[in-house]
Amino acid sequence: MKVLVPVKRVVDYNVKIRVKSDDSGVELANVKMSMNPFDEISVEQAIRMKEAGQVEEIVVVSVGPQQSQETLRTALAMGADRAILVKHDDVVEPLAVAKILKGVVEEENPGLVILGKQAIDDDSNQTGQMLAALLGWSQGTFASEIEISGDTAKVKREVDGGLQNIEIKMPAIITTDLRLNEPRYASLPNIMKAKKKPLDEKSVGDYGVDTAPRLTVVKTEEPEGRKAGVIVGSVEELVSKLKNEAGVL
Amino acid sequence: MYRAPVDEIAHAIKHVAGLSNAIDNGHAGELSEDLVDAILEEAGKFASDEIAPMLMVGDQHGSTLKDGSVTTPPGWKELYRNWIDGGWNALSGPEEFGGQNLPSTLAMAATEMWNAGSMAFGLCPMLTMGAIEAFEAHASDELKAIYFEKLVSGEWTGSMNLTEPQAGSDLAALKSRAEPQDDGSYRIFGQKIYITYGEHDMTDNIVHLVLARLPDAPAGTRGISLFAVPKFLVNEDGSLGERNDVFCSGLEHKLGVHASPTCTMIYGDGKFGDKPGAIGWLIGEENRGLNCMFTMMNNARLAVGVQGVAIAEAATQKAIAFANERKQGKSPSWDGEGMAPIVYHPDIQRNLLTMKALTQAARAICYSCAHAIDMSKTGSDEDRKFWSERASLLTPVAKAYSTDIGSDVASIGVQVHGGMGFIEETGAAIFMRDARIAQIYEGTNGIQAIDLVQRKLPMSDGQCVAAYFDELDSILEQLRTSNEPAFGNSTAILSDGLKALKSATDWLTEKSKAGETQHVLAAATPYQTLFGLVSGGIYLAKSALASSGAKDRAALCRFFAENHVNGAVALQNRVEQGADSFESAAASLVD
Ligand SMILES: Cc1cc2nc3c(=O)[nH]c(=O)nc-3n(C[C@H](O)[C@H](O)[C@H](O)COP(=O)(O)OP(=O)(O)OC[C@H]3O[C@@H](n4cnc5c(N)ncnc54)[C@H](O)[C@@H]3O)c2cc1C
Numbered sequence: 001m002k003v004l005v006p007v008k009r010v011v012d013y014n015v016k017i018r019v020k021s022d023d024s025g026v027e028l029a030n031v032k033m034s035m036n037p038f039d040e041i042s043v044e045q046a047i048r049m050k051e052a053g054q055v056e057e058i059v060v061v062s063v064g065p066q067q068s069q070e071t072l073r074t075a076l077a078m079g080a081d082r083a084i085l086v087k088h089d090d091v092v093e094p095l096a097v098a099k100i101l102k103g104v105v106e107e108e109n110p111g112l113v114i115l116g117k118q119a120i121d122d123d124s125n126q127t128g129q130m131l132a133a134l135l136g137w138s139q140g141t142f143a144s145e146i147e148i149s150g151d152t153a154k155v156k157r158e159v160d161g162g163l164q165n166i167e168i169k170m171p172a173i174i175t176t177d178l179r180l181n182e183p184r185y186a187s188l189p190n191i192m193k194a195k196k197k198p199l200d201e202k203s204v205g206d207y208g209v210d211t212a213p214r215l216t217v218v219k220t221e222e223p224e225g226r227k228a229g230v231i232v233g234s235v236e237e238l239v240s241k242l243k244n245e246a247g248v249l
Numbered sequence: 250m251y252r253a254p255v256d257e258i259a260h261a262i263k264h265v266a267g268l269s270n271a272i273d274n275g276h277a278g279e280l281s282e283d284l285v286d287a288i289l290e291e292a293g294k295f296a297s298d299e300i301a302p303m304l305m306v307g308d309q310h311g312s313t314l315k316d317g318s319v320t321t322p323p324g325w326k327e328l329y330r331n332w333i334d335g336g337w338n339a340l341s342g343p344e345e346f347g348g349q350n351l352p353s354t355l356a357m358a359a360t361e362m363w364n365a366g367s368m369a370f371g372l373c374p375m376l377t378m379g380a381i382e383a384f385e386a387h388a389s390d391e392l393k394a395i396y397f398e399k400l401v402s403g404e405w406t407g408s409m410n411l412t413e414p415q416a417g418s419d420l421a422a423l424k425s426r427a428e429p430q431d432d433g434s435y436r437i438f439g440q441k442i443y444i445t446y447g448e449h450d451m452t453d454n455i456v457h458l459v460l461a462r463l464p465d466a467p468a469g470t471r472g473i474s475l476f477a478v479p480k481f482l483v484n485e486d487g488s489l490g491e492r493n494d495v496f497c498s499g500l501e502h503k504l505g506v507h508a509s510p511t512c513t514m515i516y517g518d519g520k521f522g523d524k525p526g527a528i529g530w531l532i533g534e535e536n537r538g539l540n541c542m543f544t545m546m547n548n549a550r551l552a553v554g555v556q557g558v559a560i561a562e563a564a565t566q567k568a569i570a571f572a573n574e575r576k577q578g579k580s581p582s583w584d585g586e587g588m589a590p591i592v593y594h595p596d597i598q599r600n601l602l603t604m605k606a607l608t609q610a611a612r613a614i615c616y617s618c619a620h621a622i623d624m625s626k627t628g629s630d631e632d633r634k635f636w637s638e639r640a641s642l643l644t645p646v647a648k649a650y651s652t653d654i655g656s657d658v659a660s661i662g663v664q665v666h667g668g669m670g671f672i673e674e675t676g677a678a679i680f681m682r683d684a685r686i687a688q689i690y691e692g693t694n695g696i697q698a699i700d701l702v703q704r705k706l707p708m709s710d711g712q713c714v715a716a717y718f719d720e721l722d723s724i725l726e727q728l729r730t731s732n733e734p735a736f737g738n739s740t741a742i743l744s745d746g747l748k749a750l751k752s753a754t755d756w757l758t759e760k761s762k763a764g765e766t767q768h769v770l771a772a773a774t775p776y777q778t779l780f781g782l783v784s785g786g787i788y789l790a791k792s793a794l795a796s797s798g799a800k801d802r803a804a805l806c807r808f809f810a811e812n813h814v815n816g817a818v819a820l821q822n823r824v825e826q827g828a829d830s831f832e833s834a835a836a837s838l839v840d
Contacts, residue, residue: 014252030799032256034290073287185299186291188336192349195284 001111007039009071038116040183047079076194077186098130103207117175128175138168253293264795266616300366307508338403364559369508380407382545387533410441410459425461436526438517447512448497475538476529505682554647557655561608564662564680606809610785611651618643638713645697650781652687698773735803739810746783746817771828779820786814
């Protein structure tokens with residue numbers, strides 16, 4: 001089986017995000033970028049499946065600017081076999097990404113696509129679901145355990161209030177959650193080898209997708225800072241405040 | 250906690266030291282800038298996420314000794330295993346023995362990250378690196394076949410056994426003996442002290458490199474030979490055999506680097522084997538042991554310099570983070586509610602900027618030295634000689650200046666933390682304790698200064714140092730024509746600094762030629778500091794000039810020039826006038 005793993009280049013999770021001075025978005029100039037952490041988990045999952053003999057080839061794909069190459073090389077250094085960069089410099093919304101990925105899937109014919117449940121920059125949590133809909137494939141989202149046997153996949157999903165076990169038909173879309181695995185570090189020899197692995201460059205036009213944004217960002221602002229707390233005198237006071245002031249009870 | 254400053258390090262090795270030029274001019278093999286970035290990125294992740302979290306554990310537990318066996322702190326063994334599994338030990342080793350043969354600039358960049366995570370951890374691979382270099386340059390093919398691949402991978406570690414109780418800075422006093430055997434091997438007898446990772450539980454074998462004297466060897470440094478002495482002898486099929494007659498009889502209780510075992514090693518006591526004497530094999534020629542050591546000395550000394558940079562970086566990051574959180578008092582530049590974060594106080598800003606600037610200046614010196622080592626391995630004979638001398642010139646400065654500022658910066662870091670800085674739990678004091686040893690081992694900084702003034706300045710009849718100053722001059726020329734207001738008074742101050750350095754150099758050269766050794770020796774340390782200060786300052790300008798658009802590097806250069814490099818003239822005076830004042834005052838010191 002071939003596995004397709006889409007990966008996204010995002011602001012590194014250690015970076016303190018700052019809003020641009022004109023409120024038009026997040027400051028990206030001179031900011032450290034790296035692979036979306038959920039995508040690292042997806043790559044790791046694919047590699048483990050390959051190590052277990054369930055997968056023959058891992059293809060990673062990224063839609064983004066030229067620098068997304070670095071993100072793809074990271075995935076290759078972890079253990080993916082081949083990479084595709086669909087070059088695009090402007091914002092691409094989840095629907096456009098899903099349409100491009102549909103094109104890639106039709107070209108590559110993978111038996112499974114593993115995506116991160118969301119990207120930590122815009123937190124959309126949409127691409128995997130949209131791709132499943134576009135392809136008409138089954139989907140197992142927020143996976144914390146995956147077991148493939150024949151043409152079905154058992155997926156343990158992290159849902160509000162617990163875990164849900166589902167069984168879906170292959171080919172399928174799976175999106176990964178935090179507890180699925182702990183991604184490996186790329187070893188030095190693999191970083192050296194990654195340099196020689198194939199990386200194809202494509203353009204959005206190759207897939208005939210219109211990437212014009214359908215949303216307009218009105219304003220980006222910092223979340224309000226935490227307000228100072230109050231010390232309550234009794235449980236009764238706490239309950240009354242929660243009910244009347246906070247409105248959460 | 251420490252996060253490897255990958256972009257800053259990449260900028261320093263590529264644009265200040267010159268790796269980008271080397272890549273463009275075909276001096277760096279298949280290496281590309283992308284690959285450099287990818288390697289630094291991944292090394293940075295390992296250092297930040299795996300090594301740094303072990304720093305305090307290592308410090309609190311330390312290594313312990315029981316019945317001749319050393320136990321490293323909890324988690325240390327697994328950390329080392331993961332690190333070698335990542336292939337990091339093999340970064341610079343030769344390809345035919347499993348190494349990646351990457352340049353010294355990259356090896357030093359990685360060394361910085363490991364040591365910033367934990368210097369006590371970083372020390373182990375550093376000593377193995379020394380052993381690898383000695384093997385590569387001088388070991389016989391037979392010895393290489395048995396030991397080399399495992400040293401390159403880090404499967405086995407190396408240790409360096411020079412120091413004896415009566416022989417520290419002065420290795421001529423060394424007494425350990427080696428007796429030749431009929432089969433071509435030697436039996437080693439003697440006691441070595443302060444041997445870093447001389448014994449530990451992280452690998453199943455250790456290859457000790459030991460300096461000892463043959464029975465008929467001439468006295469002094471010309472009678473010292475180098476031997477490879479494994480902890481366990483190795484069978485023909487590569488499996489481990491008998492325990493060799495060497496063991497660790499004691500561990501030192503130290504100021505810092507607690508996790509790194511500092512061992513007293515006993516050779517040939519008859520504790521193991523059928524007859525006394527640790528079995529060893531000659532590396533290089535008889536009586537040429539110190540020469541063998543010298544081939545790796547540049548790298549080893551440079552690596553210690555890099556430890557200074559590493560500690561300085563870690564201490565700086567911690568202090569900056571703290572200064573943004575801790576609130577005390579009011580500041581004219583703080584208009585928020587309540588007390589100001591201390592980072593708004595000018596005195597704290599001076600401290601933090603000093604830490605940052607010293608760290609980057611020392612880093613630039615170290616990586617420039619590493620670049621010179623790389624360049625000395627390619628090109629024409631003439632080029633090789635030029636760069637090899639450049640590396641030799643910069644080595645003592647890289648070692649001493651960087652470890653001096655490592656200590657200074659760590660100490661300023663404690664100050665920034667106030668009372669909390671003195672409390673161990675805070676994690677600022679450990680940098681100060683760990684940094685201190687780097688000024689002492691691998692040739693004390695005083696010995697480095699003597700090496701600089703007596704051996705390095707006269708190289709190629711002064712042409713080597715003159716060419717270096719020319720290079721610094723050409724950076725100043727670029728600075729002059731840059732017309733960038735963010736540099737403030739940098740141009741004038743750095744130019745005066747270089748003038749002071751040149752004048753002090755001329756003075757020293759004259760005194761040396763006139764045989765006034767006392768003056769030369771008295772001036773050595775202030776001269777070395779002057780050398781580091783001025784070249785470091787000019788490198789900060791180079792770094793800023795190489796980053797188009799970003800003004801913060803120019804601002805840091807300006808801060809360093811206007812607050813530190815202007816002290817160059819005072820150092821020049823100390824060089825030129827110090828000795829006379831010693832002479833009259835020193836009589837009171839001697840019993
Ligand atoms: C934690 C630790 C780890 C170490 N690891 C190793 C190791 O792995 N392998 C190893 O072989 N050794 C190791 N050493 C030993 C270290 O290299 C020596 O301590 C160092 O070389 C200094 O020697 P010494 O202690 O005998 O000091 P000394 O040589 O006695 O020096 C005392 C002082 O006198 C000064 N001095 C000495 N000679 C001169 C001179 N000619 N001119 C001017 N000043 C002079 C020195 O600068 C110093 O300030 C280690 C030491 C420590 C503490």
